[in-house]
Amino acid sequence: MKGKHHLVVSIAGAAGIYTASRSAPMSLSFLAFGVLLDLDHWIDYWIEYGARLDVPHFFRAVSRKQFRRAFLFLHAWEGFLLSALLAWWSGWPPLLSGACLGWGSHLLCDQFSTKPSPWGYFLAWRIAGRFDYKHAFPVPYRPPPGDHDESDGRSPPACV
Numbered sequence: 001m002k003g004k005h006h007l008v009v010s011i012a013g014a015a016g017i018y019t020a021s022r023s024a025p026m027s028l029s030f031l032a033f034g035v036l037l038d039l040d041h042w043i044d045y046w047i048e049y050g051a052r053l054d055v056p057h058f059f060r061a062v063s064r065k066q067f068r069r070a071f072l073f074l075h076a077w078e079g080f081l082l083s084a085l086l087a088w089w090s091g092w093p094p095l096l097s098g099a100c101l102g103w104g105s106h107l108l109c110d111q112f113s114t115k116p117s118p119w120g121y122f123l124a125w126r127i128a129g130r131f132d133y134k135h136a137f138p139v140p141y142r143p144p145p146g147d148h149d150e151s152d153g154r155s156p157p158a159c160v
């Protein structure tokens with residue numbers, strides 16, 4: 001799912017949480033985790049393309065699945081489950097509860113919008129596949145009709 005869609009979903013969710021709980025910390029941590037979880041794409045980007053801050057190329061590479069490896073350490077249901085366990089164990093503090101809900105919301109949106117393998121958002125699955133991108137995301141990028149700019153010449157050779 002694109003960042004702007006995560007932002008819309010997270011703002012709506014944060015508003016709903018605030019309406020129900022009147023907790024600003026819970027709402028804000030939900031919003032932060034719902035949106036900022038995608039920062040881990042930068043780690044994959046730097047591993048693939050080297051350390052640079054080419055924002056347009058970054059977004060193009062992510063949307064076109066131009067990676068050979070998928071680390072995505074935060075895009076892991078294990079992380080969500082661990083945060084839920086920690087929140088439960090510590091008595092559901094607002095900051096941790098919001099983070100847990102935002103993490104789950106983000107993963108749920110990605111699970112149904114990015115066409116991963118059914119297990120693609122489990123870190124254990126990606127480790128088992130040696131972080132091979134196609135193991136986690138087997139459906140290749142398909143350019144929209146009329147889009148003839150399929151490559152900018154900076155794609156890794158093994159990408160589809």
Ligand SMILES: [Zn+2]
Pocket residue numbers: 001037038075106110
């Ligand atoms: Zn994401």
